[in-house]
Amino acid sequence: MTPSPLDNDRLVWMYTQMVRIREFEERVKRTFEEHPGVIRGHTHLADGVEASIVGSVANMQPGDYVLTTYRCHGYPIALGTDTKAIMAEIYGRATGICKGLGGSMHLCDPSRGFLGTSGIVGQGIPHATGAAYAAQIRGEGQVVLCFFGDGASKQGAFHESLNIAALWKLPIVYVMENNGYNVETQTHQEDANAAAGEDLSVKAKAYSMPGVTIDGGDPVAVYETVGAAMERARRGEGPTLIESKVYRLSAHGNLIAPPGVPLHYPEHEAIAVFGDREQYEAALKGDPVPQFRGRLVNDGVMTNEQAEEILKAARDEMQEAVTFGVESPFPENDEALAYVYA
Amino acid sequence: MSHELPYIAAIDEAIRLEMERDETVIYFGQNMATTENAPFRQQFGNDRVRVTPISETAEIGMAVGAALAGYRPVVELYMAEFMLVAMDQVVNEGPRFRAMSGGQVKVPLVLKAGWGFTAGWAGQHTGTLTNMFMGIPGLKVVSPSTAADAKGLMASAIRDDNPVVYFHNYLLTLDHGEVPDGEYLVPLGVADVRREGSDVTIVANAHMLNQSLKAAETLAGEGIQAEVIDPRTYAPLDVDTILESVGKTGRLVLVDSAPRHSAASNVIAGEVVERGFDLLKAPIVQVTALDATVPYSEPLEAYVIPDADRVAAAVRGVLGTAPVGA
Amino acid sequence: MTADDARRLLRTMWRIRHFEERVGRLKRTDEVFGLIHLSVGQEGVAAATCLQLRDDDAVYSGHRAHGHALAKGALLPRVMAELMGRETGVCRGMGGSMHLVDVEHGFLGATGVVGGNIPMALGSALAARRLGGDTVAVVFFGDGAVQAGHFNETVNLAALWGLPLIMVCENNGFAEFTPRSAHTVVERVSDVVSPYGIVRETVDGNDVLAVWERFGAFLARARAGEGPFLLECLTVRLRGHYEGDPAAYREAIADEEWQKMDPILRLQRHALAQGWVDEDEPAAIEAEAAEEVEAAVAFGRESAFPPPELVAELVYAGSDA
Ligand SMILES: Cc1ncc(C[n+]2csc(CCOP(=O)(O)OP(=O)(O)O)c2C)c(N)n1
Numbered sequence: 004m005t006p007s008p009l010d011n012d013r014l015v016w017m018y019t020q021m022v023r024i025r026e027f028e029e030r031v032k033r034t035f036e037e038h039p040g041v042i043r044g045h046t047h048l049a050d051g052v053e054a055s056i057v058g059s060v061a062n063m064q065p066g067d068y069v070l071t072t073y074r075c076h077g078y079p080i081a082l083g084t085d086t087k088a089i090m091a092e093i094y095g096r097a098t099g100i101c102k103g104l105g106g107s108m109h110l111c112d113p114s115r116g117f118l119g120t121s122g123i124v125g126q127g128i129p130h131a132t133g134a135a136y137a138a139q140i141r142g143e144g145q146v147v148l149c150f151f152g153d154g155a156s157k158q159g160a161f162h163e164s165l166n167i168a169a170l171w172k173l174p175i176v177y178v179m180e181n182n183g184y185n186v187e188t189q190t191h192q193e194d195a196n197a198a199a200g201e202d203l204s205v206k207a208k209a210y211s212m213p214g215v216t217i218d219g220g221d222p223v224a225v226y227e228t229v230g231a232a233m234e235r236a237r238r239g240e241g242p243t244l245i246e247s248k249v250y251r252l253s254a255h256g257n258l259i260a261p262p263g264v265p266l267h268y269p270e271h272e273a274i275a276v277f278g279d280r281e282q283y284e285a286a287l288k289g290d291p292v293p294q295f296r297g298r299l300v301n302d303g304v305m306t307n308e309q310a311e312e313i314l315k316a317a318r319d320e321m322q323e324a325v326t327f328g329v330e331s332p333f334p335e336n337d338e339a340l341a342y343v344y345a
Numbered sequence: 346m347s348h349e350l351p352y353i354a355a356i357d358e359a360i361r362l363e364m365e366r367d368e369t370v371i372y373f374g375q376n377m378a379t380t381e382n383a384p385f386r387q388q389f390g391n392d393r394v395r396v397t398p399i400s401e402t403a404e405i406g407m408a409v410g411a412a413l414a415g416y417r418p419v420v421e422l423y424m425a426e427f428m429l430v431a432m433d434q435v436v437n438e439g440p441r442f443r444a445m446s447g448g449q450v451k452v453p454l455v456l457k458a459g460w461g462f463t464a465g466w467a468g469q470h471t472g473t474l475t476n477m478f479m480g481i482p483g484l485k486v487v488s489p490s491t492a493a494d495a496k497g498l499m500a501s502a503i504r505d506d507n508p509v510v511y512f513h514n515y516l517l518t519l520d521h522g523e524v525p526d527g528e529y530l531v532p533l534g535v536a537d538v539r540r541e542g543s544d545v546t547i548v549a550n551a552h553m554l555n556q557s558l559k560a561a562e563t564l565a566g567e568g569i570q571a572e573v574i575d576p577r578t579y580a581p582l583d584v585d586t587i588l589e590s591v592g593k594t595g596r597l598v599l600v601d602s603a604p605r606h607s608a609a610s611n612v613i614a615g616e617v618v619e620r621g622f623d624l625l626k627a628p629i630v631q632v633t634a635l636d637a638t639v640p641y642s643e644p645l646e647a648y649v650i651p652d653a654d655r656v657a658a659a660v661r662g663v664l665g666t667a668p669v670g671a
Numbered sequence: 672m673t674a675d676d677a678r679r680l681l682r683t684m685w686r687i688r689h690f691e692e693r694v695g696r697l698k699r700t701d702e703v704f705g706l707i708h709l710s711v712g713q714e715g716v717a718a719a720t721c722l723q724l725r726d727d728d729a730v731y732s733g734h735r736a737h738g739h740a741l742a743k744g745a746l747l748p749r750v751m752a753e754l755m756g757r758e759t760g761v762c763r764g765m766g767g768s769m770h771l772v773d774v775e776h777g778f779l780g781a782t783g784v785v786g787g788n789i790p791m792a793l794g795s796a797l798a799a800r801r802l803g804g805d806t807v808a809v810v811f812f813g814d815g816a817v818q819a820g821h822f823n824e825t826v827n828l829a830a831l832w833g834l835p836l837i838m839v840c841e842n843n844g845f846a847e848f849t850p851r852s853a854h855t856v857v858e859r860v861s862d863v864v865s866p867y868g869i870v871r872e873t874v875d876g877n878d879v880l881a882v883w884e885r886f887g888a889f890l891a892r893a894r895a896g897e898g899p900f901l902l903e904c905l906t907v908r909l910r911g912h913y914e915g916d917p918a919a920y921r922e923a924i925a926d927e928e929w930q931k932m933d934p935i936l937r938l939q940r941h942a943l944a945q946g947w948v949d950e951d952e953p954a955a956i957e958a959e960a961a962e963e964v965e966a967a968v969a970f971g972r973e974s975a976f977p978p979p980e981l982v983a984e985l986v987y988a989g990s991d992a
Pocket residue numbers: 074122123124125151152153154155156180182184185186255375399401427430
């Protein structure tokens with residue numbers, strides 16, 4: 004069984020979400036210049052990964068869960084969380100989705116099935132597996148989407164979780180966003196499979212689990228593959244590992260520095276560390292957002308005017324989010340102790 | 346002779362000097378030495394300096410094994426919290442082997458772990474974990490507060506024959522200080538009296554030490570002379586230096602950025618009460634973080650973590666010049 | 672395998688068998704302390720691997736370590752004394768059954784935390800590579816350790832760096848009281864490493880000849896600079912998980928069936944058929960082993976407990992600086 008076919012409205016919806024994520028991330032990045040000091044700590048952007056995010060979560064049905072890493076702005080945007088609340092969270096404001104207590108790395112919107120993230124590499128994988136266990140015993144056909152990076156697959160938690168999921172046939176789809184980097188380490192420098200020129204989805208063999216590798220820059224391919232895996236999970240046939248090949252267009256994260264040093268986004272590691280401008284430029288050429296736009300316009304699904312409107316609407320929306328965030332109050336002191344215990 | 350260096354560079358200098366001095370010192374971790382140009386890799390080669398995957402258990406376990414096999418590994422962990430995914434190796438393997446083998450083996454390794462990045466890094470990257478490791482027999486724990494100590498303690502940690510957790514405070518990363526040239530060792534287990542005073546003893550480390558020294562300046566203006574001590578090493582803990590000071594001042598304020606019930610100050614307070622009860626003229630006061638996960642938002646972060654004002658207020662409290670309160 | 676090899680193997684296996692059975696009896700009167708895991712039935716793996724190693728090869732084991740330590744050359748009376756908590760023990764009575772270490776014979780250590788030894792062995796393999804000789808690192812672990820994260824972390828790194836590490840998994844089908852089928856859908860441990868292009872093999876661990884031959888081949892390649900390798904030895908733990916475990920979760924193996932499987936008896940039959948040993952030689956080897964074990968018990972009983980000062984002395988290593 005394949006997921007329901009994408010009609011034109013749905014395709015345009017997908018494009019719209021991709022543009023919204025892109026514009027949001029652009030504004031996060033620009034905040035470092037426009038409003039110095041407003042964003043603290045560490046942010047990780049999903050520009051370049053929009054197709055993979057949107058193609059995946061487009062399959063989610065009410066009741067499904069999603070858990071992600073610290074690179075987490077894109078998912079709630081596609082799920083419909085108010086971008087004002089997300090931006091305000093990144094700005095540490097009381098109006099943020101986590102009331103300013105979580106910040107960029109720890110977004111969470113349980114009302115939309117987004118159960119949260121971990122800032123510790125790989126540790127969200129067992130969380131998602133546990134949610135799938137809950138879904139299985141609840142027996143209402145919920146499925147879990149678990150997102151993590153290529154680097155996380157070298158974390159013991161990956162191995163332990165996938166084994167249990169396969170053993171118990173848990174309703175979960177593991178989506179590994181392989182962006183070729185763990186910070187500034189290229190995948191072949193740290194992964195035996197990558198070093199051997201293999202797809203990372205071969206790791207699924209160790210768990211007798213299906214493993215597939217897809218082009219994460221093609222939202223329709225992502226939609227279909229993730230959708231089929233989710234359907235399989237929903238039927239009780241167990242988990243799938245999907246390697247979604249992507250390229251993040253920004254550096255791993257903003258500059259890491261003690262208080263007082265202005266933060267900004269450095270150049271992508273391909274250039275900054277490896278001096279490989281070609282790699283980066285090739286990725287830019289393959290940028291999934293304009294690619295998908297061209298395809299939809301070509302196929303007559305959307306007009307250029309429509310695309311411009313979508314872009315303009317997204318820009319307006321994100322401008323509003325920034326303004327809302329900057330103008331929002333900080334949380335009161337007693338909030339710091341309000342959530343220590345439930 | 347000395348030269349000026351940022352805290353973080355002083356650590357690198359110590360590692361470099363020790364690697365030059367001793368072939369068996371090896372250095373590995375994530376996201377270091379990814380290219381030929383990385384300074385350590387350039388100087389020492391890809392065999393002694395390696396980038397690893399995000400596999401802390403394997404990295405630290407491997408350090409234990411390489412140590413058993415005659416090397417002195419330094420593991421670059423960046424953030425102390427990343428040790429938590431490898432607690433078995435840090436707590437229950439490395440420090441246990443010497444004792445359990447009846448002294449046949451030693452496990453000389455250094456876990457280089459940044460901590461306390463209370464600069465908007467939110468709940469999972471800002472912890473003060475000293476207390477979590479200082480009670481593990483066989484494991485040494487150091488935490489430098491100055492560039493010179495950063496160098497001297499790293500060199501000593503590498504030469505020490507035991508597993509050492511080397512905490513470096515992220516907030517001090519770019520703080521400059523005078524660092525002695527060439528070989529420089531700060532012995533483990535020796536506290537440093539950073540400021541002499543007769544009215545009250547303040548014990549603090551790293552960023553909290555700087556806050557305490559700042560408070561001491563303010564208090565001096567009020568005629569209060571605070572003695573400020575930096576433990577520098579938490580295991581083994583130099584209780585004697587603290588007791589000696591309390592013998593002089595009769596009052597003790599312990600400052601710690603950990604939550605109140607997981608602060609190293611609890612242990613210090615216990616030791617002082619047991620061994621120096623008669624010396625105390627007033628109850629000990631602990632100025633700690635609140636018992637809460639560090640919030641992301643700047644004002645709340647500041648609310649949870651102690652600062653100079655809170656230290657000064659606590660001192661006034663123990664001296665009876667203001668009500669006691671952290 | 673030569674006649675001489677067979678004799679050494681038989682001797683080693685009988686020594687382990689009698690050691691383990693005697694320890695089982697000592698446990699009933701608490702002359703050995705704490706949790707005791709015996710390797711009765713699995714002697715073939717320890718003997719056929721360790722006897723091919725040298726003192727400068729590092730060996731790591733886990734909670735079921737007596738056989739590996741003895742086969743690697745640890746002195747039997749000192750291992751017995753260790754289990755009895757005496758100062759003459761290999762670890763001066765500080766380690767006990769789950770934490771045997773005998774540096775002199777390259778038995779770098781056993782750890783009681785399942786799989787905790789695997790990344791350590793990786794460290795020894797890294798050290799071996801850096802030292803540049805032909806030494807190797809060998810790690811023994813059970814089928815239960817394979818599902819632990821550190822196993823996978825180690826496999827990736829060993830494969831990535833091509834380290835001279837030989838992983839020997841003794842797959843006895845159970846982790847504590849749980850059959851492998853309740854731990855994973857992947858029946859063969861060697862399949863778990865299949866994505867990593869590691870040279871791997873599954874053998875009948877009770878077939879000493881097969882283990883000897885396969886391990887020997889891996890060892891030769893590891894000495895020549897290849898690696899890593901994984902040898903899965905299918906074996907049987909004849910007793911409970913720990914001494915005192917009534918093992919109600921599984922059917923006991925019928926005696927006549929065991930006679931056919933027993934690695935010691937199998938090798939004895941083979942050696943006799945090959946004419947490697949005389950008719951009465953096996954019995955003599957066994958008797959000698961039994962005597963040695965009895966003498967070790969006496970040695971342990973005569974030995975003193977360690978002095979209390981030792982506890983503080985061992986907290987930190989003195990510095991060489
Ligand atoms: C256990 C742990 N180790 C190290 C880190 C530091 N760290 C944060 S993100 C990251 C890279 C992760 O790479 P990958 O899984 O590929 O995800 P990506 O960031 O590329 O999306 C690292 C090493 C961490 N957060 N947690």
